[in-house]
Amino acid sequence: MIDFIAGVFGSSNYWFIVLRSTAPILLVTLGAVVTEQAGISNMALEGAMLWAALVGVIASAASGSAWFGLLCGILAAVVVCWILWAFAIKLDANAVLCGVALNLVAHGGTVFVLFSLTGDKGISSSLASKTLPFLKLPYLSDIPWLGGVVSGQNIVVYLAILAVVVVHLVLNKFTIGRRIRATGENLEAARSAGISPDRVKFFALTASGVLAGLAGCFLSMGYTSNFTSGIAAGRGYVANAAQVVAGGTAVGSIFAALIFGLTDALATFLQNVGLPPELIQALPYAVTILGFIVVTLIRDRRESARKRALFARADRAAAAAAPAGKGGA
């Protein structure tokens, strides 16, 4: 058993799979972070991913270009998020319920479209879809162990890492990022400062659509080379939980997504040892919930420690002020 564990965690192959399964989760988690910071829960991320995955495959098969497929896939995901915006913001709908509805539509609608086009409900293998390129990094690939991990990944994996930097910069260094956080923090205050919350939420949802679209296209045009029904496999929901674990920051998203990526990759390895696959498949979702609980516990403890320190300081200040006050009277 120990040999097995050492073998798994020591192999560059395991970490290669970790990176590969973390990337889509990381992208949607970033999307969830952006919208949550703007004060709106994007529950439709799952549906956006599904549509992106399907539209990407269809468009790339129709045009023969993976990049055109990616573009169309991202557009499809953005449109889903726009529909959410229209109903949730313009028609005062419950955003969470709208997200649920859009996911329902995506689950059935993608199968419906796939069946209408190909006559198959399960898989898009009859479409000659393209895959996004895998990159061999020039110098890194020569490094013995590390090269096997970081080189040869799909381009979306590198884009995901880039996306962390971009989202971090946008949220913290740009005006629009400050507006997003202001809207999420206090909508009325933001409005009185001249920010249009509706427009900010529109931007945030668009951004999350782009990120979810990238993730969705990666699933059907890189992670695997086909669209299969229910290909998102709850990653959109996981992202909504991971967003909390990430504490609403882009950098935190890396760790939150890694929790899922590590277990997901481990599941592929554990399957070879003969553990029941059903239990292993349940693992990533269970671990995400556990991660959520642990992070909340840590945050609560830190918060109460901070408060206790604050009260202690106030007590000390009061104690120091009390004799002086008496003396004055």
Next chain:
Amino acid sequence: MNSDSAARDAKIPEPGRPRRLKPLGAAKLFFTDRDKLEPALVSFLAVLFSIAAGIGLIFLVSKDPVQSTKNFLLGPVLRTYNVYYTMIAMVPITFTGLALCIIYQSKYLSLIVDSCFYMGAVVATAIGVNWALPGVVHPIVAMLVSGLVGGLIGLLPAILKIKWRANELVSSLMLNYVFYFLGSFFILYFLRDRDQAILASMPFRKSFALPKLVANTQLHWGFIVAAVFIVLVSLFIYRTKWGYEIRMIGANPKFAAYAGISVPTVALYSHFVSGFIGGVGGAVEMAGLYKAFIWQMNPSYAWDGVIVAMLARKNPKYVPLSALFLAYLRVGADFMSRRGDVAFEFITLLQGLIILILASDKIVNYFKARRLRKAALASGFGPASAAANGGGTAK
């Protein structure tokens, strides 16, 4: 003594006393005033609109759209056996719809009922295969045990919410995956019939089967059980202290908390009861319809329950109506897809559309807002009165 009289003076509403029923005529049972009539009208329009959209979709993809549309709209009544199918299809979505009515009454949005229903079916399978019990008792015991398991599962998102402030929808969706895999593991490793080529459990004992309601059809006593549950849940929500507390929290959680209602406690038992109903639903489905557990995938009746509950406006009284509508739609779509080239999944597009429309406050309250606006204009008050007085006199 003193605090007692103070409480009486403060006119804190007494949660313990249920509202008395007024004698009702048939018309009053449904639409009593415009505030209720108008949302009902919107629901009706939403349904019509989504069906129209569905027909448009059929014309878009089908080679023989007229026949497909006819099959879709009239399929459930064209054949006698389809009428029974529609009634059978009402049973599971009635259970999940009722469960979600309770959840939505308390303003929570959790979909854990999906797990409760699935695990209820799994537990009922174990009981149906392994326990030797006399005829009528067997399915009833299975329902109770499944309900209990469903209730305990239903508690999980509430506990996560109360202790760790986890969003109950997100955690319930995660748990749905966990329990789906757990349930199929259970079937596969403990109850599997190895002689079957497909994934199936060992056959149930004879005593486990619910008797048929009509001879030579599949319509089973579960239909009656579902009807009983509609009455029970109605009584629970509108005639008991617990139901009152759930509705209070749904109306205004802060006020309810100030009035002395423990919000966590209510969250716990509302989730337990709703999970219980989901679990019973799973057991009824197994005992009534199947001879062994043969689900290759989770049927996910909770998603249909969302629509049933929304169309019923969270009121169990209307659940049979909305369950009938949804069952009709599903049987029609199934009939159409078997005889044509339109995939059954197109039904989810209609379902999603209905949820989107009914979730939109501006659409649901459109008529009310228009009525209020008109009243305001007529009385000369309201924001637009100046414009109306200035330029609108000619109208």
